[in-house]
Amino acid sequence: MGVPGQIMRLARSRAGRALPSGRVKAVLFSGDYVAAPLRAAVERSWGCSVFEHYGSTETGLGGAVQCRAFAGLHIREADLLFEVVDSGTGRVLPLGQSGELVVTTLTRRGMPLIRYRTGDSGRLLRGSCACGSVLRCLDRVQGRLNDVVEVGGGGRLNMAQLDEVLFAVEWVVTFSAEVVNAQDEGEIAAKDGGGVGLLVRVEAVDVPAPADLRALVEGIEALSAVRESGMRVEVEIVQEEGLVAPAKRKLEDLRRG
Ligand SMILES: [Zn+2]
Structure with missing residues (x-):
């Protein structure tokens, strides 16, 4: 686990x-x-x-878990009520729509919570699960709402989008990513003057072939947020176990204000 x-x-x-x-x-x-x-x-x-x-500390750790049908995550409904709200207005959204997950504890006496805002983006699934359980399901949680970095040109980038590209590559062990002022980074600045850059440090199984590295950079550049912002992408390869990756991975924004 x-x-x-x-x-x-x-x-x-x-x-x-x-x-x-x-x-x-x-x-x-x-x-x-x-x-x-x-x-x-x-x-x-x-x-x-x-x-x-x-789950989280606030849900008493256990919140919802997947069953053998590997579809949604069954909610511990005897103790918890999950609802999905519009994070701007707090209005409860219709079943099946994505929004911010809020949780109400039904049986806790010490520190009851009512519509506690989790900050996580998710949705409840319609219908029943193939496993036959009557417990309602959460869809897979889509990440933290506030982990998005505005990268210019209307582009909004987060770690989840990068995960989809990078973890699909066989030789990627883990990675970190930073949004930087392009002129602060020598390698990125060499390509162009100013603007925003994305610096991705990749811990690799082996040193990748130049063509493989190029394919990875192109994969990142194809993300709509990266394309829309026109940001330059730099991938730096570090040796195995050469990267300090915290448990809570986050896209860092290192631009000066
Ligand atoms: Zn099930």
Whole structure:
């Protein structure tokens, strides 16, 4: 059980790659948004089942968890009421629409919460789950609402978008990403004068071939937020275990105000 980014790093580490398929039976992801390619990579590496969990200190840790149908996450409905609201107005949204998840505790006496704002973006699923459970399902949580960085030209970039591109690449172990003033970074400035740059540090299994590196840069440049902003992308390769990646991964904005 662990945070997706850290489990991914373990799965693609030297020791993780040496584990025979099937040794790890199941993995429970918790604590962060789960990119589909990251999930697929862990399943493939270890030949294991991956279950996703959603919860926080405020929900008493356990909030909702995936079942064997691997669709939504069943809510602990006897104790918690999840609703989805418009984060601007606080208005409750119709079933199935995406918005901010708010939680009400139904049985807690010490510190009850009413429509506590989680800051997470999500939605409730319509209908019942294939597993037959009567418990309502949350869709996979789509990340933190405030983790988005405005990168110019109307572009809004977050770690979840980068995860989809980078974790789909076989040789990526983990990465960090920073939005910078392009002129602050020598490599980026060499290409052009001013503007906004995206510096991505990638911990790689091996040093990638130039063509593979170019393909990765092009994949990042194809993201709509990156395209719209016209930001320059620089990928720096660091050796295995050369990156300090915190459990809560975040797109850092290092531009001066
Ligand atoms: Zn189910």
